[in-house]
Amino acid sequence: MENSKWRSRRLDRLGSAIFAEVASWKEEARRAGMDVISLDIGSPDRPPAESVREALAAAVQRPDMYRYPGTEGTPRFREAVARWYRHRFGVELNSEHEVLALMGTQDGLGHLALAITNPGDAALLPDPGYPVYGAGLAVADVEAIPLPLSAENGYLPDFDAVPETDWDKVKFMILNYPSNPLSAVADLAFFERAVDAARKRGVLLVHDNAYSEMAYDGFRPPSVLQVPGASDVAVEFHSLSKSFHLAGTRLGFAVGNREALSALRALKNNIDFGVFLAVQEAGVAALEMDMAGTESVAGMYQRRRDAFISGLHKAGWNVEPPKATMFVWAPVPEGWSSRRFSREMLAKAGVASIPGNAFGARGEGFVRLALVESEQRLEEAAERIGAFLREAEPTE
Incomplete structure (x- = not known):
């Protein structure tokens, strides 16, 4: 072939x-x-939990669930995401402009480069890192510059070690903590350094936070958006696949920088019609269940x-x-x-x-x-x- x-x-x-x-x-x-x-x-x-399956089953029976859903996500789902971010991270989001529904984080991460870069641009990717990061760049004809991660440094990148000639080409950088495949974690102090590096270099910071609800021994992973002013330079991707066992329904979301989310939404307006409405109802149920204190x-x-x-x-x-x-x-x-x-x-x-x-x-x-x-x-x-x-x- x-x-x-x-x-x-x-x-x-x-x-x-x-x-x-x-x-x-x-x-x-x-x-x-x-x-x-x-x-x-x-x-x-x-x-997923029985209450989430029941919400999905009930929504599937509703006759109003079968129209084209719209790429941005329903107001009800986006508002639930905003409430959950306030509950979980203490982060305030404008549900209309700072929340975008996705068909899982892979959807958003795979399409992001097409939405915010031009051929010949570059992006910093974690190495080791999840393969879709590089796949999105390949499709968009964007150069991938490895961001080395080593056990000696706790699998955290050294932004100062990136050559100036690379920073000059970079349009965005991707971080992922808790990390797939490394299972490494980062604290808020690290994200403060990352936001500072992104602001200083004029690049978008893209954080894949799909595993924030799967941490152990009392650790609670932060959101990059907890850093004051982070939404000026950062977007964060999240998924209901792992935390709520909704992998097959393909439901996630992106939050943060309005300009970047608007560009991603504009791209998706031309290639898909959004997430099945009944699946978004299941997502609302899952987020509300979590906010009610159900064991994760x-x-x-x-x-x-x-x-x-x-x-x-x-x-x-x-x-x-x-x-x-x-x-x-x-x-x-x-x-x-x-x-x-x-x-x-x-x-x-x-x-x-x-x-x-x-x-x-x-x-x-x-x-x-x-x-x-x-x-x-x-x-x-x-x-x-x-x-x-x-x-x-x-x-x-």
């Missing part, structure tokens, strides 16, 4: 196809009779994290417990490449993961595992991994 006249060269810039490749590995293992424990994709294994999903994922990490430590794999997200970022044993280790662990232990280099060059030497199985299955996965580690020898 690479040489087909019907295939755009842009597709060759979209990055790693490892997610599809791992899916094929899983099918191969299942055909061989393997019971596969899928810890590769961060898709929640639980449904964080407790469940923390129990899963503790069970899995304990099992991995017993198996002899020294993995750092994540402070947030539904992911474990684990160093592969010495002598292995990320891809080979992930491939062999699936073929011989039946545990699926994603090689770290799928998230950027600096992800080599790691694998990402998702906490999307029950505690019992995660403990079983750790036992299988332990047996694999005792028997396996690196081939590279």
